[in-house]
Amino acid sequence: QSVLTQPPSASGTPGQRVTISCSGSSSNIGSNTVNWYQQLPGTAPKPLIYSNNQRPSGVPDRFSGSKSGTSASLAISGLQSEDEADFYCAAWDDSLSGYVFGTGTKVTVL
Amino acid sequence: EVQLLESGGGLVQPGGSLRISCAASGFTFSSYAMSWVRQAPGKGLEWVSASGGGGSTYYADSVKGRFTISRDNSKNTLSLQMSSLRAEDTAVYYCAKNFASRSMGGSWGQGTLVTVSS
Numbered sequence: 660q661s662v663l664t665q666p667p668s669a670s671g672t673p674g675q676r677v678t679i680s681c682s683g684s685s686s687n688i689g690s691n692t693v694n695w696y697q698q699l700p701g702t703a704p705k706p707l708i709y710s711n712n713q714r715p716s717g718v719p720d721r722f723s724g725s726k727s728g729t730s731a732s733l734a735i736s737g738l739q740s741e742d743e744a745d746f747y748c749a750a751w752d753d754s755l756s757g758y759v760f761g762t763g764t765k766v767t768v769l
Numbered sequence: 770e771v772q773l774l775e776s777g778g779g780l781v782q783p784g785g786s787l788r789i790s791c792a793a794s795g796f797t798f799s800s801y802a803m804s805w806v807r808q809a810p811g812k813g814l815e816w817v818s819a820s821g822g823g824g825s826t827y828y829a830d831s832v833k834g835r836f837t838i839s840r841d842n843s844k845n846t847l848s849l850q851m852s853s854l855r856a857e858d859t860a861v862y863y864c865a866k867n868f869a870s871r872s873m874g875g876s877w878g879q880g881t882l883v884t885v886s887s
Contacts, residue, residue: 691871692871692872694868694872694873694874696814696874698814703863703877703878703879703880704806704814704863704874704877705877706868706874706875706876706877709868709869709872709874709875710868710869710872715868715875727785728845745813747813749814749873749874751871751872751873755841755856756818756827756828757816757819757827757828757829758804758819758873759814759816760806760816761813762842763813763814
């Protein structure tokens with residue numbers, strides 16, 4: 660059961676900037692860091708952002724993350740065709756004593 | 770290079786049991802918390818269970834009392850014993866290594882498919 664809310668879809672043309680929101684509560688995003696994952700069709704999730712705004716080695720700086728209060732955002736600038744994928748946010752939830760994922764957002768490059 | 774290799778998936782009847790494992794390499798396994806995350810066909814990601822480096826364990830409500838996570842730090846192996854399986858447990862199960870405390874998913878395995886069906 661997803662506790663973090665994301666828009667089901669987002670789209671843009673090549674070169675545009677796309678933003679995905681992730682809404683939670685005080686027990687998860689409000690008190691813990693947020694990670695983002697990219698999942699290409701038929702593959703395992705790939706870590707994209709950790710600790711709200713840090714990029715793992717090898718992730719292009721076109722991807723950026725931010726957090727404010729009980730919400731977080733992932734921005735993709737200079738959208739490319741290979742960015743078509745599903746994107747998920749996740750955070751630890753103090754009330755549940757477990758991780759919670761977002762509902763997922765499918766990004767389409769028009 | 771971090772490598773996580775899941776195994777043990779397969780077809781099991783409702784009410785049955787199955788044990789899946791994850792062989793880890795390329796990092797100090799005992800120093801990292803590990804998680805199992807599943808994805809039902811056509812659905813989103815769902816966290817299932819986590820094992821802290823110090824032995825603490827955590828479970829999603831949907832599997833509490835039915836699944837047991839364990840780790841063997843001497844063999845760099847993470848396992849998930851699943852019992853009383855239901856059709857809704859059908860999913861690809863991924864093993865994932867933490868970035869840091871309370872920050873999961875720094876590395877992922879390729880997944881193993883568990884199908885619960887008669």
